[in-house]
Each structure stands twice: as C-alpha cells, then as structure tokens.
Amino acid sequence: MNERNPAFVRGEMLPAREPPAGEMGLLKLLRKSLFNNWLSSILTVISLIVLVWIVRSTSPWLFDSVWNAHSLSECRQMLGVAEGACWAVIRDRWTQLLFGFYPPEQYWRPVLAFALMLLALSPVLFPPVPRRLLWFSAVFPGLAYWLIWGGTLWLPVTAYAGIAVGAVSLRLTARLGAGVGAGLAFIGALTWWFFASEPVTTMLGQLLPLSLAPVTSREVGGFLLSIVIGVTGISFSLPLGIVLALGRRSKMPLVKTLSVVFIEFIRGVPLITLLFTASLLLNYFLPPGTNFDLILRVIIMVTLFATAYMAEVIRGGLAALPRGQYEAAEALGLDYWKAQRLVIMPQALKISIPGIVNSFIGLFKDTTLVVFIGLLDPIALSNSIRATTNWQGIYWELFVFIGALFFIFCFGMSRYSMHLERRLRTDHR
Amino acid sequence: MMEPHYETEIDRSRMRVSDEVAIRIEDMNKWYGNYHALRDINLTVRRGERIVIAGPSGSGKSTMIRCVNRLEEHQAGRIVVDGIELSSDLKNIDKVRSEVGMVFQHFNLFPHLTILENCTLAPIWVREIPRKEAIDAAMHFLEKVKIPEQAHKYPGQLSGGQQQRVAIARSLCMKPKIMLFDEPTSALDPEMIKEVLDTMIDLAEEGMTMLCVTHEMGFAQAVANRVIFMDQGQIVEENNPHDFFNNPQSERTRLFLSQILRH
Ligand SMILES: Nc1ncnc2c1ncn2[C@@H]1O[C@H](COP(=O)(O)OP(=O)(O)OP(=O)(O)O)[C@@H](O)[C@H]1O
Ligand SMILES: [Mg+2]
Numbered sequence: 001m002n003e004r005n006p007a008f009v010r011g012e013m014l015p016a017r018e019p020p021a022g023e024m025g026l027l028k029l030l031r032k033s034l035f036n037n038w039l040s041s042i043l044t045v046i047s048l049i050v051l052v053w054i055v056r057s058t059s060p061w062l063f064d065s066v067w068n069a070h071s072l073s074e075c076r077q078m079l080g081v082a083e084g085a086c087w088a089v090i091r092d093r094w095t096q097l098l099f100g101f102y103p104p105e106q107y108w109r110p111v112l113a114f115a116l117m118l119l120a121l122s123p124v125l126f127p128p129v130p131r132r133l134l135w136f137s138a139v140f141p142g143l144a145y146w147l148i149w150g151g152t153l154w155l156p157v158t159a160y161a162g163i164a165v166g167a168v169s170l171r172l173t174a175r176l177g178a179g180v181g182a183g184l185a186f187i188g189a190l191t192w193w194f195f196a197s198e199p200v201t202t203m204l205g206q207l208l209p210l211s212l213a214p215v216t217s218r219e220v221g222g223f224l225l226s227i228v229i230g231v232t233g234i235s236f237s238l239p240l241g242i243v244l245a246l247g248r249r250s251k252m253p254l255v256k257t258l259s260v261v262f263i264e265f266i267r268g269v270p271l272i273t274l275l276f277t278a279s280l281l282l283n284y285f286l287p288p289g290t291n292f293d294l295i296l297r298v299i300i301m302v303t304l305f306a307t308a309y310m311a312e313v314i315r316g317g318l319a320a321l322p323r324g325q326y327e328a329a330e331a332l333g334l335d336y337w338k339a340q341r342l343v344i345m346p347q348a349l350k351i352s353i354p355g356i357v358n359s360f361i362g363l364f365k366d367t368t369l370v371v372f373i374g375l376l377d378p379i380a381l382s383n384s385i386r387a388t389t390n391w392q393g394i395y396w397e398l399f400v401f402i403g404a405l406f407f408i409f410c411f412g413m414s415r416y417s418m419h420l421e422r423r424l425r426t427d428h429r
Numbered sequence: 430m431m432e433p434h435y436e437t438e439i440d441r442s443r444m445r446v447s448d449e450v451a452i453r454i455e456d457m458n459k460w461y462g463n464y465h466a467l468r469d470i471n472l473t474v475r476r477g478e479r480i481v482i483a484g485p486s487g488s489g490k491s492t493m494i495r496c497v498n499r500l501e502e503h504q505a506g507r508i509v510v511d512g513i514e515l516s517s518d519l520k521n522i523d524k525v526r527s528e529v530g531m532v533f534q535h536f537n538l539f540p541h542l543t544i545l546e547n548c549t550l551a552p553i554w555v556r557e558i559p560r561k562e563a564i565d566a567a568m569h570f571l572e573k574v575k576i577p578e579q580a581h582k583y584p585g586q587l588s589g590g591q592q593q594r595v596a597i598a599r600s601l602c603m604k605p606k607i608m609l610f611d612e613p614t615s616a617l618d619p620e621m622i623k624e625v626l627d628t629m630i631d632l633a634e635e636g637m638t639m640l641c642v643t644h645e646m647g648f649a650q651a652v653a654n655r656v657i658f659m660d661q662g663q664i665v666e667e668n669n670p671h672d673f674f675n676n677p678q679s680e681r682t683r684l685f686l687s688q689i690l691r692h
Contacts, residue, residue, distance in 0.1 A: 324533060325537060327500055331531040332551035333551060334555060335519075426540055427540065427585035
C-alpha cells in the first residue's frame with residue numbers, strides 16, 4: 001500500500017442526481033415497522049388480538065342498534081335478546097342535549113350565533129382571512145349575547161359605548177401621563193356603565209325598539225352552555241394569563257406579589273370549590289338585591305381558574321427565551337411594552353402553544369363541572385333525560401354522544417395547534 | 430514584539446476624529462452584588478474615534494460597553510452619551526439606546542421575524558418612520574453588508590457570518606451615532622470572521638464612532654486609533670495601536686499580547 005500515490009485530483013465534477021426511489025414494498029415496510037425483531041412481533045400480535053377483541057365486543061352494540069323508538073322499553077322489545085344500542089334516545093332528545101330548555105322556536109338564534117362565532121374566529125385563527133374582519137370579531141361578543149339571551153339590542157350597544165367612553169377619555173387625558181390617563185379612562189367607563197347605560201338603553205329602546213324575545217339563563221343549557229362558558233373562558237384567559245405572567249416576572253414588588261398570590265391561590269384550590277363560591281358565597285358578598293347572573297358568575301370563576309394556569313404556562317415560555325432577545329430589543333430602543341409585544345411575546349407564546357392548548361382543552365372539559373351547581377350542561381341534561389319515564393335506565397348512549405361531541409371540539413383544537421406550530425416554524429433550513 | 434496586520438487596504442480619507450465628545454465616562458464604578466466589576470473607569474470618546482478594547486476573560490470589557498447603553502446599570506460615577514447623562518430616567522435611557530447601536534457575540538437576531546423585518550422593526554416602532562421608507566432603508570443597509578438577496582429568509586436559515594452582518598445592518602437601520610461591538614467575531618468560524626471584519630472596516634471608513642471589544646488584533650492595528658487594555662475591572666493601558674503593540678508599557682499588557690499574538 002505504501003508505494004501507492006495518495007494524491008487524487010477530480011477531473012470532472014459530479015452532477016447532482018435524483019435520490020433513490022423508495023425501494024421498499026408494502027411487505028418490506030410491514031416487516032420493518034411491525035416485525036423487525038421478536039419483541040416487536042409479540043407486541044404486534046398482542047395489539048392485533050386486543051384490537052379484534054374490542055371491535056368484536058363493541059360492534060354488535062354499535063351496529064345492531066335501534067334508531068326508531070319512543071322509549072327504552074320499546075327499544076328492548078325491538079332488540080329482543082340481541083345486544084344493541086338504543087340510539088333512539090339521541091334521535092328523540094338531541095336538541096335538548098344541544099340547547100337545554102331553550103325555546104325550540106328560537107333555536108335559530110344560538111345556531112346563528114355559532115355560525116357567526118366561526119366567522120369571528122376566522123381572522124384570528126387563519127391569517128389569509130382579511131384583517132378587516134377583526135372588527136367583526138370585536139363586535140361578535142355583544143351580538144352573541146343579544147342573540148342568545150335576547151332582550152333589547154341597545155343593552156350590548158351601550159355596554160360597548162362604555163368602552164368607547166373609556167377610549168375617548170384615554171385620548172383626551174393622554175397628556176397627563178399613561179397611568180393617570182388609564183385610571184381616568186377606567187373611571188369614565190365605570191361611570192358610564194353604572195349611571196348612564198341604563199337610562200340610555202331605555203331611551204333608545206323607546207325610540208327604536210329592536211329586541212328579541214328574552215330567554216332566561218335557566219333555559220340556556222346543553223352544549224350551548226358548554227360552548228358559551230368554554231369560549232368566553234378561553235378568550236379571556238389568554239390575555240389575562242399574559243398579563244399575569246408578566247406581572248409575576250415584574251421587577252415591581254407589589255405587582256409581583258399580587259400576581260404570585262393570585263396564581264398560587266387559584267391554582268391551589270379545586271375548580272369545584274370556586275364554582276360553589278360562585279353559586280353560593282357571592283350572594284353574601286354582593287349588595288342585597290343585586291341580581292348577578294349565575295352563568296356570568298360561573299364564567300368569571302372558570303376564567304380566573306384558567307388564567308392562573310395560563311399564566312404559568314406562558315411564564316414557562318418566557319423563561320425559555322434567551323436573555324439575548326431581551327437585550328437586543330432593549331439595545332434597539334424598544335420600550336418595555338413594545339419589546340414584549342413585538343419580540344418577546346410572539347416567541348414565548350409560540351414556545352407555549354402545546355401548554356396553552358392543553359389548558360384550553362382542560363378548561364373546555366371542565367365546563368361539565370357546572371352540573372354540580374345546578375346549571376344544565378350536557379351531563380345534567382343526561383341525568384334529567386334519564387329521569388323521565390320513557391328513558392329511565394339509559395346510560396351509555398347519552399354518554400357516548402356527549403363524549404363524541406366534546407371529542408370533536410377538543411380534537412379540533414389539538415389539530416389546529418399542530419397546524420399553528422408548523423406554520424410558525426421559522427428554523428427550517 | 431510582532432505587529433499584527435490586516436490584509437485589506439483601508440481608505441482613511443473619511444476617518445476623521447472631531448473634537449466633539451461622543452461618550453464621556455467619569456469615575457464609573459459597577460458592582461455585581463459584592464463583586465467590584467468595574468473600578469474608577471475614566472474614558473472620553475470623541476466623535477469618529479474607533480476604540481478597541483482588549484483584555485483577559487472576566488476583565489470587565491463587556492460590562493463596560495454594556496454600561497454605555499445601560500444594559501447594565503453603574504452604581505457610581507457618570508456616563509454621558511451624546512450629551513445625555515445616563516440615570517434612572519427611562520426617557521433618557523430610551524433616547525440613548527436609539528442613538529447607540531449594539532452588536533452582540535451571539536447575534537441575537539429575532540428568530541420569528543424575517544431578515545427584513547428584523548431590520549425594519551425598530552425604525553418603524555421606535556423612530557416611527559413609514560413602513561415603505563423603513564423597508565427602503567433596510568434594503569440599502571442589507572446591500573451594504575452584501576446580503577440583500579437574503580432579505581426574506583429567516584435568521585435560522587443563514588450562516589453565522591451572514592447573521593452577524595444582518596445584526597450590523599439591523600443596528601445601522603436606526604442610523605446610530607455610535608456603534609458598540611461585543612466580541613462580534615468570537616462565535617464565528619475563521620472564514621466568516623473576515624466577512625464581518627470587512628463590514629466593520631467599511632463602517633470605520635465612513636467615520637462611525639466605534640467601541641469594539643475584540644481579540645482581532647489585526648483589525649485593531651488597521652482601524653483603531655486607540656487600544657484600551659483592561660484587567661480586573663480597570664483600564665490598565667491605553668495607547669495608539671502602533672505604540673500599544675510595539676511598546677507596551679505595563680507588564681500585564683506585555684503578557685497578554687505575548688499570549689494572544691503567539692502563533
Ligand atoms: N450578571 C452578572 N452577575 C454577576 N457577575 C457578573 C455578571 N456579569 C458579569 N459578571 C462578572 O463580572 C466580571 C466581568 O465580566 P465581563 O462579562 O464584563 O467580562 P469580559 O471582560 O467581557 O470577559 P469575556 O472576555 O469572557 O467576555 C466577571 O468576573 C464576571 O464573572
Ligand atoms: Mg464579554
């Protein structure tokens with residue numbers, strides 16, 4: 001070997017070639033992924049057995065089922081000895097599971113609100129949708145409230161007017177400094193809501209009566225209720241969680257202490273106790289005679305609960321950012337809020353997406369806990385359906401239906417978060 | 430002692446030092462907890478000066494230049510930048526920061542923004558100039574650092590040398606009067622060091638006031654009009670590059686130079 005000349009000079013450069021085509025056939029692929037050693041072969045066989053067993057034991061129940069019946073006993077009669085599900089109960093009562101005791105002739109209102117919600121969410125979730133639609137997203141909460149609870153349109157309108165009053169006073173008092181301005185704006189908005197909004201609503205209502213038949217909170221139930229609580233909780237817990245996470249990392253001792261106490265207190269208490277507080281205790285603290293809607297109270301509690309978790313998730317994202325990002329933003333002259341908004345938060349939120357969506361899903365499923373304080377969520381309705389003479393004794397079918405609906409929403413959120421993570425990836429080469 | 434040298438020809442016609450003071454540091458002291466990191470620093474930098482700061486690790490070089498734009502807070506003495514004294518007044522701090530550009534060892538580009546967005550962010554949000562103008566200016570500076578074609582990529586898709594040149598362009602987009610460099614080439618492979626140094630030399634040729642912490646002594650020799658040697662939080666020696674390299678006065682400087690220039 002020694003006498004060979006080690007020098008080498010390439011005469012011509014090699015052109016780029018196509019990568020080799022995947023030469024593995026289906027059989028080879030199966031073998032590689034399922035049977036490549038004895039352990040994986042055993043696991044594959046066991047999984048197959050379990051799968052077959054599950055399918056065999058559930059398929060008669062799922063497929064030999066009854067869709068047309070008026071009661072469980074009728075179902076049983078039609079089934080005879082065969083095991084089968086009695087889906088007739090869903091057919092009979094699905095509107096109740098979706099809407100609770102909402103007046104049937106008004107079903108179009110929540111349905112319309114749901115469709116508008118999808119429209120309002122689209123510019124937030126999907127950037128190709130024109131940004132101008134964000135105006136509609138801002139108006140949507142008031143509109144949805146009006147559609148679902150009815151009453152006069154002027155109530156949400158004057159509520160929005162309070163925000164406008166706040167914004168205008170902020171503009172006018174800007175010269176007094178940001179802190180004073182914000183305080184005055186807040187006071188201005190509160191004054192409007194407490195003193196002006198009611199007479200203005202009445203007056204406008206007389207001038208131009210635009211109202212829908214009112215529906216009380218006792219009638220709002222089913223998935224409608226879960227979605228109202230879940231969506232409101234989700235949309236408030238994210239911004240509040242951001243503020244709280246920043247508060248916890250703040251250098252101001254008072255802000256920091258308040259944030260820590262809030263987070264630790266709320267996280268340290270089961271949600272159900274907060275809900276009981278909402279339903280019972282708040283009545284003691286509120287001035288007598290105030291009629292504070294139970295659903296609103298529950299929404300507040302659920303939101304606070306989710307906010308504490310959200311704050312911790314986002315704090316994790318903030319802690320994961322290298323110091324250099326803060327320093328670069330500062331060195332460019334960005335002030336605290338601009339640096340947070342343009343540099344820090346977009347990255348911290350991106351890191352936290354899995355945790356955030358996890359909290360959202362948790363919150364949405366936790367809405368079923370309101371059954372314990374007497375609100376008519378789907379679980380409560382399943383109980384009341386079971387209490388009727390026709391459907392006494394039916395369990396599985398109702399729970400499968402409710403579970404499936406929750407699954408659709410939660411799975412949707414999960415898929416969206418994966419899509420979002422992929423879309424925001426900027427480190428691919 | 431062997432004098433370092435740099436291969437690129439340097440056009441000195443516009444490298445003029447004026448009498449105006451850009452930065453004045455008087456009896457500045459800084460502690461990290463109980464650790465006395467900077468001790469009685471006195472330094473006056475005139476407009477157009479190019480100062481290289483060298484010294485062993487932990488001597489306080491980074492701390493000193495980070496005090497100039499208040500990334501670190503000093504506890505005693507005065508720092509006046511462009512006529513504005515640095516105190517706890519946030520307005521002054523923001524004003525100074527928007528006049529002083531800084532380039533970091535690890536680039537610190539914003540990974541969620543494209544190169545162009547990195548460069549236009551501060552002009553749009555701090556200087557409040559129209560987006561269109563900011564983009565034109567950014568493209569101009571990206572051309573200057575010779576990477577206009579990367580404008581729509583993300584930082585993660587660029588090489589280290591390219592990222593550092595983007596970081597320089599990002600600072601320049603704020604039209605700073607003073608530029609601070611904290612070991613801008615220490616995280617780079619040898620073949621990328623030169624492209625970054627060449628960019629910095631271009632800046633020097635245009636008369637930018639520069640404070641550079643660097644171990645690139647060839648660069649110091651070529652463009653600096655003063656070299657400062659620091660050790661244990663103090664300025665130990667300060668001289669023009671020729672005398673600094675050929676005739677160092679203090680024993681510490683000699684030792685440091687012999688270590689860093691031994692090849
Ligand atoms: N945030 C901090 N907290 C405590 N001590 C610090 C901090 N930053 C720096 N120091 C200490 O201050 C001293 C000076 O640090 P500095 O980073 O300025 O050194 P340097 O000269 O830039 O060194 P290098 O060449 O390694 O970058 C070091 O002893 C360092 O350990
Ligand atoms: Mg350093």
